Amino acid sequence: MGTKNGYVSFVGAGPGDMGLVTQKCLDRLNKADVILYDRLANPRLLRHAKDTCEFIYCGKLPDRHTLRQEKINEQIIYHALSGKYVVRLKGGDPSIFGRVGEEAEAVSNYNIPFEIVPGVTSSVAAAAYAGIPVTHRDYSNCFTIRTGHRSDKNCMYDAKSENLGDTIAYYMGVKNIEVNCRQLMDEGKDPDTPVAVIEWATLGKQRVAVATLKTISDTIAKEGIKNPAMTIVGDVVKLRSKLSWFEKQEFFNKKVLIVDDTSTGQEIEAYFSNKGAEAYTIPTILKKELVLSKEKIEEIISSEQLVFSTAETVTSFLQQLVKNDYTTWELPRKLGFVEECASTVLSQVGLKGRKEIESKSSASILQTKPVGSISGGTSNIYYIHELVQDNRFTEVNERMLREEDWNTVIFTTETSVDFYLNERKRLGLEYQSTPFAYIGESVKEYANARGVLSIDQSIQSELCNYCIRCEKE
Structure with a gap:
């Protein structure tokens, strides 16, 4: 498919339900260098794009357009002529009132190769x-x-x-x-x-x-x-x-926002979506492989304290340690963890850490980051984190916060509570006493301490069932 002029794939995103998306749609999203997407294309689909893919929002409301049709055509052509694989993602089927004829014509005028991938039509x-x-x-x-x-x-x-x-x-x-x-x-x-x-x-x-x-x-x-x-x-x-x-369906018309700074939120999202809920996860997280040089490990183990964000970061760091011929005996005396599951993995290898609350909204930008003392001093503390926020989703996530009236918020960690409250404040949205659900009593207590008090018992009960099922698996 690749040529010097790039390639354009006009792709039908289906009517909204993620289960009604074609395999070819997902394949094209995975290959794309640039995705131009409409308001009616489910934004969750963008998670199937590769890390380097650029997103361009072409959303249209009845009374206003983010990009006029002429500008959309220009963007498609510009990126294709730059040698990129361009996906024009449209809700439903692109050939049924999706203007694919106009856009494909414009592309054809520049001799740019293209294809049209049908989708399940909305009607x-x-x-x-x-x-x-x-x-x-x-x-x-x-x-x-x-x-x-x-x-x-x-x-x-x-x-x-x-x-x-x-x-x-x-x-x-x-x-x-x-x-x-x-x-x-x-x-x-x-x-x-x-x-x-x-x-x-x-x-x-x-x-x-x-x-x-x-x-x-x-x-x-x-x-x-x-x-x-x-x-x-x-x-x-x-x-x-x-x-x-x-x-x-059990949770039909229930709008559930999952706030998760680990890698489990999207699994919870799918679970409740399959039960009829409108569920969405913020922030959008990328998992990065933790690769540390010998010099970096030397720097980390010479620190006063080491804090692990998740169970995965403990496992990955210990693997890097062994790979570079170090042992757990050489770790700092003070170890900390953010999530309880990280404590479990530490104990499995004979290590013990203390509970820490670290603001991931700033620390998660890097895989490893030396930070000031959690107690407020200036000691050298290293925070190990494999997950980063995907900034390409900032606009999408902001729209989901602004435009949706969420019935329930699910918090998976203490820091997810901070993220949610800080995001609402940053966007100028008044805090609403939306009922919440949680994973872990410590999360409940932390949310209560931050003024989030009301619990959605039906969602909480189902979330417990989900967690029990995951533990058995």
Whole structure:
């Protein structure tokens, strides 16, 4: 695929649910040098990119665009002509109202090689997750897709030349829903035809409003349904009362923010997502292999104190120690740990450390860092950490904090409590007394001491079940 002009892959990201992403999509993300992604592409997908990949947000809201289409085309072409592998990541399927035709045309004009990778289209997926099959032998023999807003060149539908279809799906149709419903009634649709509007389809925050052509506009206004949303029109909507399944999951519509500065947060995220929750992990963490030179080890073991952040850092450091012909006898007399699991690994090799609270928001920038004394002095203390924050996700994570109304916050460490409170303060967001859940009594006590008091008992109980299962495995 590589050429001197680079390569462009227009990739469908599917409707939102991470399980509905194609293997080819993940493969292309892994190869990309640059990813230009839309608002409707699940930001969790970016975690599949390599560490050196650049992210460019092209998010579009109904009333404002981060990048205009012309600028998006220019960015794709610029990076491809620089010899890079460019992925243009689009929600749903790029060929269905995804402007892939316009963007591929622009690329083709520069003789840049490209491909189009289909994705699960949002209309079919949204209907399925709302318990609505788009076709049914008793209700619908054909299916039509329409855009909810049209370009000036294609401003009206011609009802005489178009087969309406028993089921009709409108993409991006919330703003013009009243106009579109009136148009359908003018084209001969019964005003009492059932209509479903599905917001944030396939995700744990999905909401569905059901009414008729003549009443749906008032219904979605009353229920506050907004974009992104898919509109399904037709008698198949009647089946929702029997076939609704997604909403029956245990934690459906529960919005859970996991704050985790270790490497376990995304596993917890997947666990609750599979139970119907809208779950997301901040900050986004990269795991870096700990590689230390003999000189660096000499510097570290000559320090007054050594603090390990996680169990993994203990294991990795001891491996480096043995590799360079050192023994545990040569370690500093004072050892510390941040997570309890690190203490367990230390004890397995006959070492004992004391509990320390170290601010990872600053210390985690480097793999190893000499810091001032935890007690406030100036002693030489080395902090060993293999995890770093991925700064490419700063904008994504800020949007998730600003735009989402989280029901519950899960803290995995004491320092994750600090991170969450400090981030809200940095972004100018008032602290809300959001219920929380935790891993470890020390985390609970620390959160309480910082003024986070209310516990979400249902999430806490499930989190305990998750931890017990992990221990058994």
